[in-house]
Amino acid sequence: MPVMTMVEAINDALRVEMRRDPRVVLLGEDVGVKGGVFGCSAGLWKEFGGDRVMDTPLSESGIVGAAIGMALYGLVPVAEIQFSDFIYPAFDQIVSEAAKMRYRSGGEYTVPMTIRTPIGGGIRGGHYHSQSPEAYFAHTPGLKVVVPSTPSDAKGLLLASIRDPDPVLFMEPKLVYRTLKEEVPEGEHVVEIGKARVVRSGKDVTLIAWGGMVGMCEKAAAKCAEEGIDCEIIDVRTIVPLDEATILESVKKTGRAVIVYEAPKTGGFGGEISAILAEKAIEWLEAPILRVTGFDTPFPYTLESVYLPEPGRIREAVLKVVRF
Amino acid sequence: MPVMTMVEAINDALRVEMRRDPRVVLLGEDVGVKGGVFGCSAGLWKEFGGDRVMDTPLSESGIVGAAIGMALYGLVPVAEIQFSDFIYPAFDQIVSEAAKMRYRSGGEYTVPMTIRTPIGGGIRGGHYHSQSPEAYFAHTPGLKVVVPSTPSDAKGLLLASIRDPDPVLFMEPKLVYRTLKEEVPEGEHVVEIGKARVVRSGKDVTLIAWGGMVGMCEKAAAKCAEEGIDCEIIDVRTIVPLDEATILESVKKTGRAVIVYEAPKTGGFGGEISAILAEKAIEWLEAPILRVTGFDTPFPYTLESVYLPEPGRIREAVLKVVRF
């Protein structure tokens, strides 16, 4: 199997699917000739031409609005929003339109569209190139929200997202984009949406994370292992629909949960996971549910590395719940 | 003291503050000559003229963007978004700009702006005139989010919001707009932002709610009282900043919590409250933390009354935690 970065795996997924399904089109700012600012669509404009890989005007509302129209008409659009920090001008089209189209039309009109967008820190991008806005979208029935944490999952989940009959927001952690390499199956490789991944099994505490924070948890778990603490790590993978069963099973086993996410603590999606545990697993809990998160501030530029949850802070939380 | 509906109390607050502070201006769709589609600004255009009460073009992005510019320049704008369901075209200006201006300018530039907008069900408005999107905004550091549940609080909190040095999203529950009447102090009447209200004290279980759901909790509590269950009710009042202390104190006392909100369950702000309890009060909890909420669907038209949490469903949850 070829070894790929996440950027390469995404590029591969797009190519595989565009070759397979002529209805698939890409659109977005700089996705064509330039191949995307991160190179995720490199080479595709050349292979598939301007009718299937469209550089658009600078309007996220237009990109998503047009993609919805294309999807209604029968194409399978994959729209790129250059940074998730710039998705807000399209918020109305996503939340009011894409997410509600099937419902409001009695199932007649559907929007099988994927919106790809980079999220999170890792590139010294300050608060306008580092946000992790998954919680905004997770609170929007009708929308699916997928966040891969490895190259292989990125390919498999992206193929599943493009083929999904509902609109999917596919969020790509910049922290992983080029830092992690792994073997990625060639050609067909689909990872089912709605299934969490047990990254590491352990018995003392469950670490729950997604995207760039999965790697941080792995580092923390390695450190904890040295200290005799056995962490289980769950990569949520799809925020919506959420695989509650896998999370509940793990926490019922370990009795302890630490949830890790990059977004500001208040209102982050980890709160929802905690609430689910507090509703459905409270009898199994032997300690408070802790969250290791970004802070209740915009994402800073210079202080980025302090803002981002890292293994040290995660380990601290693990120690707290284990020693509780 | 005069008896007022919430609409009248809001109107009164606007008038009081516009008379007191010449920097206060109103802007929005139909807020002027018509006085707002719900009448909240009735009579103000006549009293203060078109320079201070501005009917704007149909653009929420323009309304909030212009209000930010006015605030930067030294005015104190109160913008109305006709329904919170239509706030999304302004999402970028709110989240990227108003909320981050003080931070990114090192405290030099501030946006003392209030955005008023009706939320929630109660008018048979279907999914585009009934949403409760407070969770989206609560996850946005730099923004305050206020939701009154009574006419008197509406006046007091609106005056506090307009005078607040930070941008405040002031969400008005349509369910209460004209249904609840109470005495409201004349003239000056400020209710501090950041303090929850104990609506009813009780010892068996804590009901936590805001906006239109506070009244539902009161009805449920009355019913429970007949059955010998003593509910404490907390009206959160300000979602951000959240008065954790009052909530924690209550739950530590009762050992049981039921959180009630209208928005879809997944990702709603009640999840955050539950997570706070699971982090800070787990030793005091004698039962799972339950949530009685809207469902994970868009808000329906015909089935509105089934979608909205009502006393029966709240009582069910109370019974569950009490009998746990």
Place this chain on the structure above:
Amino acid sequence: MSLELISVMGDAGVPANTPAPSLAPEQLLEIYRVMVLTRLLDDRAMKLQRQGRIGFYVPALGQEASHIGTAAALTADDWVFPSYRDPGIALLRGVGVVELLHQCYGNSTDHTLGRQMPVHYSFKKIRLVSISSPIGTQIAQAAGAAMAMKIRKEPHVAITYFGDGSTSSNDFHAGLNFAGVFAAPCIFVCENNGWAISVPLEGQTASATMAAKAEAYGMPGVRVDGNDVLAVYAATHEAVERARVGHGPTLIETITFRMGGHSSSDDASRYRDPKVCEIWAKRDPIDRFKAWLEGKKLLKVAQEQAIRDRCEQELKEAIDAAEKVGPPAVSTMFDDVYATRTTQQDEQWAELKDALKRGVVAKGHHGEFPL
């Protein structure tokens, strides 16, 4: 940019400047019938709303030519992205009044299952895309559908309708800009009825006309007498022909007037002088079309009465039918959010169903809905 108002029938002050489109007599009469039916539906629906039999309504009164005349210039393969004030388009494309009324009643026969407020129709069978309340969103979607038609090399067009107020929206700008850049076969119809709820035209834009906005997107803009159904047809026909052969989009401004309130919730007398309506009443699009048809000897008095009678009958039967049907089952609330329900939805429905069955939810509230 020519600001000349396209007119076929002429009007006080506006000379006719465009020949009548070549439409067969039966086509003309069919357009007339749909205009009358739309008018009668409008009138009855507003009454039903006042009687509390439906929850809400948006009158199209006075704008029948504007939306029906434009839509008449399309073929059945073309896609329509309407606004909430265009019920006649569905009727013209063959949907029965009864289907509109099921939707207005939000009952279980409504194929959108009572999920939206009245007048927010959706009919895939006639390529009429689900109408939503947020202003302007359909404009960018129509541009996207038209881009897809072009990508697929299909000779169809997308047409989208919106009001003067909607030209201020984000998606007006995005939609016209995308259509311009991609030379997409999209027809943008701005129904300029002078008002956006209580805000008059001059409060909406400082542009001399709405048609002039086309230049900003590199497309032709035309102004047409929106109460002259033949002028509206002619202008649209030309735009559609251009679009079909790859010459890109057009912005059509139909100058018309909102004779009623904004909706059943609105009282226009609070913000506008009713006298202005009197002027526009003289330009009534149905009266003018009737006079024109009569002048051409295409419509006789008896025939006109027969059309009206038929419409009234259809309407009466439709209301009777719609009122017979009960509300949708509660279980449908969880359908169609996703292609398949999530485990969270399954769980929520199971709990709700159980509570409803046991009757523990507040009395009188839910009794009326079947599970």
Place this chain on the structure above:
Amino acid sequence: MSLELISVMGDAGVPANTPAPSLAPEQLLEIYRVMVLTRLLDDRAMKLQRQGRIGFYVPALGQEASHIGTAAALTADDWVFPSYRDPGIALLRGVGVVELLHQCYGNSTDHTLGRQMPVHYSFKKIRLVSISSPIGTQIAQAAGAAMAMKIRKEPHVAITYFGDGSTSSNDFHAGLNFAGVFAAPCIFVCENNGWAISVPLEGQTASATMAAKAEAYGMPGVRVDGNDVLAVYAATHEAVERARVGHGPTLIETITFRMGGHSSSDDASRYRDPKVCEIWAKRDPIDRFKAWLEGKKLLKVAQEQAIRDRCEQELKEAIDAAEKVGPPAVSTMFDDVYATRTTQQDEQWAELKDALKRGVVAKGHHGEFPL
């Protein structure tokens, strides 16, 4: 809408058609100095970025006339809402290079405390509003500030800068529309440099020009040679005069060219032919202004060299100064989110501070930041 290009100096193919503005020699030389300083800063900052000494940079290369010439037509009381490609405005208004560099280094002397990426300046003392990355947002804000000036009956103007790509944004539409409707004293400067990252002008709009978009908002639109600093000044001066006396907004399109990459992260050779830059190099705004000044005997060779030397010296000292300063204290991360910290923030900071003090966070990561 006149599409004639306003030109003072003339250029190959473009005849001069506008008299030189009446500016005193010292004003002209000051503009020249700021243009040179901006150019030198640009050059050095791109090198600093490549050396890894600053994290990011956005070159203004080739656009010095466009943003400095427009800003020169303002008075100190006017408000500026710039984009990220306009560093010369701050310099022209008296901010020292060192202040810009502190920001680019994101150090503790940067009064915005290293919170934003480089070139996102904010200087309240010169009424230059905090620059953000999201495209277009400043346009609606400038319209609002101008509305406030009008409401307060103050004779100031707001000016806002944005690129050709930004004309596609929601807030371009909203901002110009609001300014038009409220006749606000706002100057909209579209710096048309031909590119939005990799997307060329024709991929952005089908409009013949950007200036033509003004008509859609009922305001005058003018096109000016953006590499002719005097033409740019003249066009802005006229617009400002109109605005000050209550005649409302103007859209100015400056035709210029982005000589460099979009930013330090971009490699333009991947999508555009470098040859096109050669043509524009001959239209270099500094060379042309220099030639003009020399022709008018307002600038001698020695004087020019002295200006450059002074700029180089200022730059060198500024870099030295900025590099001496350490990063901001970690505690500042929680400041200025709200006027006063929330209890949640207090708690988060207390925990973080404790962890940092105890050194339990991953090694090498945080050592560099003071608490």
